[in-house]
Amino acid sequence: xxxxxxxxxxxxxxxxxxxxxxxxVALATYGEETIVLDADVAxxxxxxxxxxxxxxxxxxxxxxGAAPIEDAIYEGPGGVKVxxxxxxxxxxxxxxxxxxxxxxxxxxxxxxxxxxxAPAGLEKDALAAIAAAQEMILVTTPEVPSIxxxxxxxxxxNKLGVxxxxxxxxxxxxxxxxxxxxxxxTILEVPVIAVIPDDPEVSRAAAFGEPLIIKNxxxxxxxxxxxxxxxxxxxxYQPIEPDxxxxxxxxxxxxxxxx
Amino acid sequence: MDLPxxxxxxxxxxxxxxxxxxxxxxxxxxxxxxxxxxxxxxxxFILFKKGKEIAASYDRNSRVDAIDKIKDAMDxxxxxxxxxxVRPSQIDFFMNMNKxxxxxxEAYDLINEIKRSKEVNNLEPxxxxxxxxxxxxxxxxxxxxxxxxxxxxxxxxxxxxxxxxxxxxxxxxxxxxxxxxxxxxxxxxxxxxxxxxxxxxxxxxxKDLTEAELVKSExxxxxxxxxxxxxxxxxxxxxxxxxxxxxxxxxVESVPLPKNLEPEFxxxxxxxxxxxxxxxxxxxxxxxxxxxxxxxxxxxxxxxxVEMPQMDRSKLMQKYGIKEIQEKDVDDILESYKGGSVSxxxxxxxxxxxxxxxxxxxxxxxxxxGVEVMVFLDNTNGLSGKANIIIESESKGFLSRLMGDSSNVxxxxxxxxxxxxxxxxxxxxxxxxxxxxxxxxxIS
Numbered sequence: 131x132x133x134x135x136x137x138x139x140x141x142x143x144x145x146x147x148x149x150x151x152x153x154x155v156a157l158a159t160y161g162e163e164t165i166v167l168d169a170d171v172a173x174x175x176x177x178x179x180x181x182x183x184x185x186x187x188x189x190x191x192x193x194x195g196a197a198p199i200e201d202a203i204y205e206g207p208g209g210v211k212v213x214x215x216x217x218x219x220x221x222x223x224x225x226x227x228x229x230x231x232x233x234x235x236x237x238x239x240x241x242x243x244x245x246x247x248a249p250a251g252l253e254k255d256a257l258a259a260i261a262a263a264q265e266m267i268l269v270t271t272p273e274v275p276s277i278x279x280x281x282x283x284x285x286x287x288n289k290l291g292v293x294x295x296x297x298x299x300x301x302x303x304x305x306x307x308x309x310x311x312x313x314x315x316t317i318l319e320v321p322v323i324a325v326i327p328d329d330p331e332v333s334r335a336a337a338f339g340e341p342l343i344i345k346n347x348x349x350x351x352x353x354x355x356x357x358x359x360x361x362x363x364x365x366x367y368q369p370i371e372p373d374x375x376x377x378x379x380x381x382x383x384x385x386x387x388x389x
Numbered sequence: 390m391d392l393p394x395x396x397x398x399x400x401x402x403x404x405x406x407x408x409x410x411x412x413x414x415x416x417x418x419x420x421x422x423x424x425x426x427x428x429x430x431x432x433x434f435i436l437f438k439k440g441k442e443i444a445a446s447y448d449r450n451s452r453v454d455a456i457d458k459i460k461d462a463m464d465x466x467x468x469x470x471x472x473x474x475v476r477p478s479q480i481d482f483f484m485n486m487n488k489x490x491x492x493x494x495e496a497y498d499l500i501n502e503i504k505r506s507k508e509v510n511n512l513e514p515x516x517x518x519x520x521x522x523x524x525x526x527x528x529x530x531x532x533x534x535x536x537x538x539x540x541x542x543x544x545x546x547x548x549x550x551x552x553x554x555x556x557x558x559x560x561x562x563x564x565x566x567x568x569x570x571x572x573x574x575x576x577x578x579x580x581x582x583x584x585x586x587x588x589x590x591x592x593x594x595x596k597d598l599t600e601a602e603l604v605k606s607e608x609x610x611x612x613x614x615x616x617x618x619x620x621x622x623x624x625x626x627x628x629x630x631x632x633x634x635x636x637x638x639x640x641v642e643s644v645p646l647p648k649n650l651e652p653e654f655x656x657x658x659x660x661x662x663x664x665x666x667x668x669x670x671x672x673x674x675x676x677x678x679x680x681x682x683x684x685x686x687x688x689x690x691x692x693x694x695v696e697m698p699q700m701d702r703s704k705l706m707q708k709y710g711i712k713e714i715q716e717k718d719v720d721d722i723l724e725s726y727k728g729g730s731v732s733x734x735x736x737x738x739x740x741x742x743x744x745x746x747x748x749x750x751x752x753x754x755x756x757x758x759g760v761e762v763m764v765f766l767d768n769t770n771g772l773s774g775k776a777n778i779i780i781e782s783e784s785k786g787f788l789s790r791l792m793g794d795s796s797n798v799x800x801x802x803x804x805x806x807x808x809x810x811x812x813x814x815x816x817x818x819x820x821x822x823x824x825x826x827x828x829x830x831x832i833s
């Protein structure tokens with residue numbers, strides 16, 4: 131049976147899209163037939179993160195009734211399938227979120243996992259993305275406003291009968307100025323299932339339009355997301371250790387042409 | 390704006406403060422730092438230098454627009470406001486970093502207008518001045534209670550003398566050896582200072598405080614205790630005066646603990662020296678208990694409990710200024726999602742109302758002698774419906790019957806139009822429902 135999982139947060143800018151994109155790629159690398167759908171129709175970023183902008187048919191077209199959902203599915207990095215939202219404002223004007231439900235019905239027919247990147251906030255589009263799923267991953271940063279919004283989202287999701295798999299703490303900085311994992315778990319009453327460290331590599335990968343777990347699989351962030359993917363489907367994951375060779379040995383190897 | 394987000398020195402919701410008073414307060418205190426305003430997914434900042442607003446941003450707006458948006462955001466009860474303190478030496482650096490947001494005279498006009506708004510309101514005689522709850526600093530958040538104002542006068546009078554008398558000898562005895570151990574006047578770590586400075590004296594510059602000052606100065610130590618009792622009034626009021634406070638009660642959190650004992654930080658602080666612990670043990674013991682003789686094993690047990698605290702969710706939420714979501718708010722949000730949800734009971738009412746409306750409209754037609762209308766709504770996958778209308782028209786003449794049924798066709802079309810007008814009137818805001826409505830007419 132297809133698992134429909136929404137990645138939501140409440141507050142914007144906490145890293146939902148980055149996590150949804152990379153998690154989708156991670157699940158695809160484990161052999162799961164995975165579709166990532168960008169339900170953030172107003173502020174679509176998924177296609178930019180995955181380097182898939184400029185597609186002819188997008189979710190905008192589907193939600194405006196101009197195209198079937200099948201035409202908006204594209205093959206992305208690592209074998210993940212992607213439904214981009216479309217970034218044109220013109221397309222946004224014509225959409226009807228009510229059509230999302232029937233589009234999802236088609237998507238779940240041919241996939242193992244459908245990941246929905248939900249918009250921020252609790253407007254109609256965000257609620258539609260949450261209500262469409264059976265399960266939800268709550269993304270938050272360890273800051274008070276982010277956690278406050280995550281709490282609202284969690285309560286709404288519970289009310290809509292969505293199971294919360296857990297909380298992903300993004301941009302964790304080992305800094306005592308932020309809330310601890312235990313505090314976040316206590317406030318949200320949901321277990322923390324992954325802690326993604328603050329990593330400048332994430333922005334760099336996004337600038338290249340490449341998912342981090344492909345661009346830099348050894349980074350702590352990649353390892354954390356791969357581990358999260360493994361946990362979701364009950365797989366084992368062995369973290370990829372960063373290269374510990376010294377600069378000089380790398381240089382020597384490079385000069386000798388071993389790299 | 391590019392600003393360093395660290396632990397805020399104060400968090401509150403917009404409805405807990407009067408924004409104009411809040412700005413005036415920051416001006417009066419010559420605040421160096423910035424405030425962050427979070428409303429939904431929008432975020433705004435105002436940078437202050439010596440209490441003066443120097444830069445502002447809100448979402449994608451800057452300067453006067455940002456101030457205007459922030460003003461609007463402060464009308465929303467769900468808006469969170471945080472104060473961040475910054476060293477005066479850093480302010481110029483942040484100004485340089487955020488040049489596009491530096492505010493101009495237009496923005497100052499607006500700020501002054503905001504500040505004046507409260508005064509204008511106060512001038513109106515019919516309006517009673519609104520009690521502005523004091524914003525709660527993070528370290529003080531847990532002490533806050535809705536009943537403080539009611540309980541305080543009774544409590545302070547009753548409790549204060551007893552507690553001070555009982556506790557004072559213990560504190561002095563325990564403090565003495567510490568003075569000799571701490572040797573130098575070592576600045577206390579910031580969290581400690583925050584809580585001490587707010588409880589002892591707001592006007593005291595926290596950076597100037599030292600352990601030695603706290604320990605040596607008797608009047609100050611007494612006032613610490615007084616404040617602790619005042620702060621925890623709501624909890625202590627129903628408790629026996631000599632009862633020992635449990636470790637995880639708010640009292641503990643209101644007392645300056647060493648970093649490695651603070652519940653929110655589980656990792657031991659690298660900077661804690663051996664002298665830190667006795668100092669804070671003393672502080673703890675003076676406040677947490679009135680028992681004069683406490684042996685070492687009790688203290689060790691207490692310390693162990695502090696190191697592994699059972700987090701109380703409500704206290705934690707209060708501490709960070711996070712509000713519990715009310716059932717009504719959730720329903721309101723979901724209501725908007727459904728675009729006005731329709732329950733099964735509602736469906737029956739809508740059917741009946743629509744039935745009567747259509748019937749009434751059709752009966753007004755001259756050729757109709759009788760009408761039966763049945764409306765069936767389906768609420769399973771969005772609201773859709775069907776209206777079956779049976780018409781009894783006036784008997785036709787022999788000639789009309791011979792000429793055929795064209796008049797019936799016209800009548801049917803008219804009835805359909807009338808029915809659809811009624812449906813449209815009823816669901817004016819929901820065109821998707823109108824599209825899903827089917828009207829069948831049968832004429833006899």
